[in-house]
Amino acid sequence: xxxxxxxxxxxxxxxxxxxxxxxxxxxxxxxxxxxxxxxxxxxxxxxxxxxxxxxxxxxxxxxxxxxxxxxxxxxxxxxxxxxxxxxxxxxxxxxxxxxxxxxxxxxxxxxxx
Amino acid sequence: xxxxxxxxxxxxxxxxxxxxxxxxxxxxxxxxxxxxxxxxxxxxxxxxxxxxxxxxxxxxxxxxxxxxxxxxxxxxxxxxxxxxxxxxxxxxxxxxxxxxxxxxxxxxxxxxxx
Numbered sequence: 001x002x003x004x005x006x007x008x009x010x011x012x013x014x015x016x017x018x019x020x021x022x023x024x025x026x027x028x029x030x031x032x033x034x035x036x037x038x039x040x041x042x043x044x045x046x047x048x049x050x051x052x053x054x055x056x057x058x059x060x061x062x063x064x065x066x067x068x069x070x071x072x073x074x075x076x077x078x079x080x081x082x083x084x085x086x087x088x089x090x091x092x093x094x095x096x097x098x099x100x101x102x103x104x105x106x107x108x109x110x111x112x113x
Numbered sequence: 114x115x116x117x118x119x120x121x122x123x124x125x126x127x128x129x130x131x132x133x134x135x136x137x138x139x140x141x142x143x144x145x146x147x148x149x150x151x152x153x154x155x156x157x158x159x160x161x162x163x164x165x166x167x168x169x170x171x172x173x174x175x176x177x178x179x180x181x182x183x184x185x186x187x188x189x190x191x192x193x194x195x196x197x198x199x200x201x202x203x204x205x206x207x208x209x210x211x212x213x214x215x216x217x218x219x220x221x222x223x224x225x226x227x
Contacts, residue, residue, distance in 0.1 A: 011141055036218075043117065043204065043218035044156075074198060089156060099144060100169060103156040
């Protein structure tokens with residue numbers, strides 16, 4: 001079945017470090033891919049998305065490129081801030097169904113000053 | 114900015130009791146969802162709801178679960194007879210008209226079954 005796998009956390013970085021959170025997927029067909037972020041005590045918020053191969057989603061300094069050949073959608077940021085500390089979820093969804101999302105297990109990022 | 118709200122934020126109940134988790138989706142949205150996350154595990158899809166009926170449900174969503182949109186604004190998830198393994202964070206989500214897949218999530222209700 002369709003699934004998403006994320007790198008294990010927690011990830012601990014110093015401020016201004018480079019961030020990569022790996023995400024790979026297995027899907028039949030051509031899904032859209034998403035990154036959601038959850039700050040402490042809040043709901044999941046859409047961070048960025050890509051709807052087809054080679055698309056790059058970007059927002060708030062984060063970016064991810066839809067790589068069909070490697071079935072990946074890795075999240076990157078060049079210089080993290082303490083305020084980026086959160087849980088990050090990779091997810092996929094299809095346009096031909098009800099729009100349910102299939103999530104990875106989430107990766108906790110902690111950024112230290 | 115419009116947001117999805119959920120109540121209560123935390124619910125503690127005894128095994129075998131019924132619970133109702135409440136959600137107020139964004140007002141002009143047409144698609145509604147419940148997801149859950151057992152501690153340390155993935156966020157899992159439970160059910161989607163459109164046009165006043167269930168459009169899809171997962172195998173987790175058995176006869177003990179039901180959903181309702183009783184008054185055009187609230188969207189509820191009922192668990193008829195809770196089990197220990199129902200302890201999880203339950204997230205409600207809603208999506209705008211048409212399948213754009215920008216689902217907006219509520220902050221979640223933490224359900225603890227003792």
